[in-house]
Amino acid sequence: MMNPDELLAATEFPAAPTLATQRFKFTGSGSEYFRIWIVNLFLTVVTLGIYSAWAKVRRTRYFYDNTVLAGSSFDYHGTPASILRGRIVALLFFGAYTIAGMVSEVAGGIALLVLGLLFPWLIWKSLQFKLGNSSYRGIRFGFGGTARKAYFVYLLLPILSGLTLYLLAPLTHQRIKKFQHEHSRFGGNAFSFHAGAGGFYKIYLIVFVLAFCGMFAIGMVFGAPLAAIARTRAASVNPATLGLIAIFVLTLYAWVFLLLPLLHTMVQNLVWNNTRLGKHRFASNIGMRRMAWITATNLLGIVLTLGLFIPFAQVRAMKYRIESLTLLPGGSLDDVIAAAHENASATGEGVADLLDFDLSL
Amino acid sequence: MSVPAYYFDGKSSRRHAVRLAVNGQLAVLTGDADRECPLAELRVSERLSHGQRKVSFPDGAYLEILDATAFDAMLLDTRHRDSLVVRLQQSWRGTLAALCATAAILIVGYVYVLPAAANLAAKALPVSAERSIGREALAFLDKRMLSASSLPPERQQAIRERFMSLVPPLDGAPHHELVFRKSRVGPNAFALPSGQIVLTDEIVHLAGGDEAVVAILAHELGHLHERHLTRRVIQGSIIGIFATTLFGDVSALLANIPTAMLDLKYSRDAEREADDYAIAMLKKNGISPAALARVFEALEKAEKEKGGSPPYLSSHPSAAERIARIREAM
Numbered sequence: 001m002m003n004p005d006e007l008l009a010a011t012e013f014p015a016a017p018t019l020a021t022q023r024f025k026f027t028g029s030g031s032e033y034f035r036i037w038i039v040n041l042f043l044t045v046v047t048l049g050i051y052s053a054w055a056k057v058r059r060t061r062y063f064y065d066n067t068v069l070a071g072s073s074f075d076y077h078g079t080p081a082s083i084l085r086g087r088i089v090a091l092l093f094f095g096a097y098t099i100a101g102m103v104s105e106v107a108g109g110i111a112l113l114v115l116g117l118l119f120p121w122l123i124w125k126s127l128q129f130k131l132g133n134s135s136y137r138g139i140r141f142g143f144g145g146t147a148r149k150a151y152f153v154y155l156l157l158p159i160l161s162g163l164t165l166y167l168l169a170p171l172t173h174q175r176i177k178k179f180q181h182e183h184s185r186f187g188g189n190a191f192s193f194h195a196g197a198g199g200f201y202k203i204y205l206i207v208f209v210l211a212f213c214g215m216f217a218i219g220m221v222f223g224a225p226l227a228a229i230a231r232t233r234a235a236s237v238n239p240a241t242l243g244l245i246a247i248f249v250l251t252l253y254a255w256v257f258l259l260l261p262l263l264h265t266m267v268q269n270l271v272w273n274n275t276r277l278g279k280h281r282f283a284s285n286i287g288m289r290r291m292a293w294i295t296a297t298n299l300l301g302i303v304l305t306l307g308l309f310i311p312f313a314q315v316r317a318m319k320y321r322i323e324s325l326t327l328l329p330g331g332s333l334d335d336v337i338a339a340a341h342e343n344a345s346a347t348g349e350g351v352a353d354l355l356d357f358d359l360s361l
Numbered sequence: 362m363s364v365p366a367y368y369f370d371g372k373s374s375r376r377h378a379v380r381l382a383v384n385g386q387l388a389v390l391t392g393d394a395d396r397e398c399p400l401a402e403l404r405v406s407e408r409l410s411h412g413q414r415k416v417s418f419p420d421g422a423y424l425e426i427l428d429a430t431a432f433d434a435m436l437l438d439t440r441h442r443d444s445l446v447v448r449l450q451q452s453w454r455g456t457l458a459a460l461c462a463t464a465a466i467l468i469v470g471y472v473y474v475l476p477a478a479a480n481l482a483a484k485a486l487p488v489s490a491e492r493s494i495g496r497e498a499l500a501f502l503d504k505r506m507l508s509a510s511s512l513p514p515e516r517q518q519a520i521r522e523r524f525m526s527l528v529p530p531l532d533g534a535p536h537h538e539l540v541f542r543k544s545r546v547g548p549n550a551f552a553l554p555s556g557q558i559v560l561t562d563e564i565v566h567l568a569g570g571d572e573a574v575v576a577i578l579a580h581e582l583g584h585l586h587e588r589h590l591t592r593r594v595i596q597g598s599i600i601g602i603f604a605t606t607l608f609g610d611v612s613a614l615l616a617n618i619p620t621a622m623l624d625l626k627y628s629r630d631a632e633r634e635a636d637d638y639a640i641a642m643l644k645k646n647g648i649s650p651a652a653l654a655r656v657f658e659a660l661e662k663a664e665k666e667k668g669g670s671p672p673y674l675s676s677h678p679s680a681a682e683r684i685a686r687i688r689e690a691m
Binding site: 032 | 367369370371372373374375376406407409410411412413415421422423425446449450451452453455456459460462463466467497594598602606607
């Protein structure tokens with residue numbers, strides 16, 4: 001028998017999470033994010049881009065605040081000032097690279113080399129910044145790792161992969177994910193990663209076969225008319241020919257555009273199904289067809305609305321990805337203890353952002 | 362009045378069911394955890410219609426508010442005010458105003474501000490900077506598109522002397538040099554940032570008389586004198602940055618389409634400016650601008666025989682429009 005006080009408490013405070021499976025929830029809405037996005041865009045344009053650092057914080061906070069696990073949401077602590085610093089450094093790098101490229105091919109090559117050498121370090125710093133500024137239930141995440149390992153997975157392995165005609169690409173991908181997950185921690189608890197390279201090779205093989213079959217089919221459809229054009233050998237560029245070539249290229253592009261998220265989806269499922277946080281485990285079950293549908297309709301919406309659909313599209317894709325993730329607790333969620341605090345620099349984060357590098361954690 | 366909330370102390374992930382009340386300038390927690398903190402030291406997260414509101418303490422502890430309505434009433438009592446940005450993004454009217462203002466700024470910026478700013482910036486840059494950009498351009502083209510000219514040296518010399526004898530319409534024409542080449546891609550003439558004006562044998566034949574050739578050269582000198590290359594590089598980079606921030610995380614190709622489309626207008630504007638420059642130069646030297654019109658007619662005819670491309674996808678204005686402009690100026 002409960003006394004009135006306990007009864008009141010029971011209605012006001014949702015039931016404490018038990019050891020039952022906890023599904024991640026995303027509570028954000030496209031229309032609210034649209035408003036945030038438009039106001040961010042306006043202020044960024046008016047301030048010639050300076051506000052973009054504040055916009056980034058608002059945007060990230062919105063996504064974190066709306067990602068809910070076991071009744072509590074995530075929190076983002078990055079400050080606009082540190083992100084602005086990162087962006088300025090990124091802009092300087094980018095500007096130097098562009099100018100060097102215009103001065104001469106050699107100078108451009110040297111600039112690219114320098115950027116390439118800096119990149120692993122920047123990604124490493126960016127991971128530290130991103131995780132160090134994320135928290136759940138008041139406990140910060142964190143990222144360890146060493147520069148040596150960062151250079152190994154982000155520089156040496158990609159080079160080796162290129163030298164072996166990308167036969168090592170799936171291995172590289174696996175080592176990158178391993179690096180990202182194994183050096184992440186939540187408070188004093190470390191994440192661990194258990195997916196071997198075999199799973200990555202399987203995914204790449206599936207995508208490769210699909211890509212090949214699709215391109216073969218597209219080639220069959222367009223082959224005859226394109227060959228006919230080539231046979232006439234007319235240097236003539238008439239609109240019908242141009243149109244046909246444009247449709248051919250667009251179809252190829254659309255096919256690749258659909259396959260890429262498929263690859264990401266399979267990798268996300270594989271990675272999270274093999275990630276643990278101490279005794280807690282995760283499960284990710286994103287459906288391929290559903291994800292392909294969301295990607296294709298999002299792209300269509302963005303093109304048809306000249307970009308205004310972007311915030312809706314992002315919320316839609318994010319919601320599906322997050323809500324496909326489940327936590328399988330191996331014990332109470334109450335007993336994680338904070339680790340010693342550490343500071344992270346925003347330089348890496350800014351550069352990775354500007355160069356459009358998706359860390360997809 | 363008190364508001365139910367979860368309290369996290371920032372040291373462990375344990376959650377404490379508490380009630381938050383305000384007592385004067387002090388926030389008071391009671392329940393699983395007891396704590397007092399001056400209101401001025403607390404930070405309240407921004408209002409959202411979705412997502413939990415949070416109240417952070419200076420030491421990293423925070424509250425997750427469970428009853429948003431009661432919390433709003435409490436904030437009202439403590440005279441907490443949402444920032445302007447938050448009020449703007451929470452109202453559809455504010456959002457619509459921001460959207461219209463953004464569109465207006467982008468359009469005005471594209472049509473007027475960016476070209477004017479790029480013009481100023483280009484003229485402030487020393488010519489030597491532009492020269493250093495294009496030093497290797499001719500060598501690059503020679504490898505891929507051009508070969509040695511088969512025009513007799515006397516003819517080359519005659520064209521060179523004729524053009525050098527003309528006075529440019531504006532003072533301070535940059536140093537330039539004529540280069541004769543044979544083209545593998547049809548009749549063409551173009552100015553390189555290095556100050557070299559490349560004239561292909563094909564366009565010399567197409568133009569016919571010397572006056573028409575000189576008219577083409579005047580147009581190319583216009584590109585150099587008006588610093589079109591530098592201006593378009595500046596304009597293109599700014600648009601590229603905008604497009605990448607807008608569409609970059611959707612698709613890199615999607616980000617490049619608007620950049621390329623928007624650059625076409627600047628390209629056509631540059632051609633018009635160079636035409637005007639050529640008309641002024643011809644007039645100043647007592648040559649009828651009709652010479653330039655004849656070149657465009659001949660080019661159009663050659664183009665038609667190949668089959669043409671639609672004008673809105675073109676980097677140059679249509680021949681008819683350019684000829685009409687010349688006739689107007691005559």
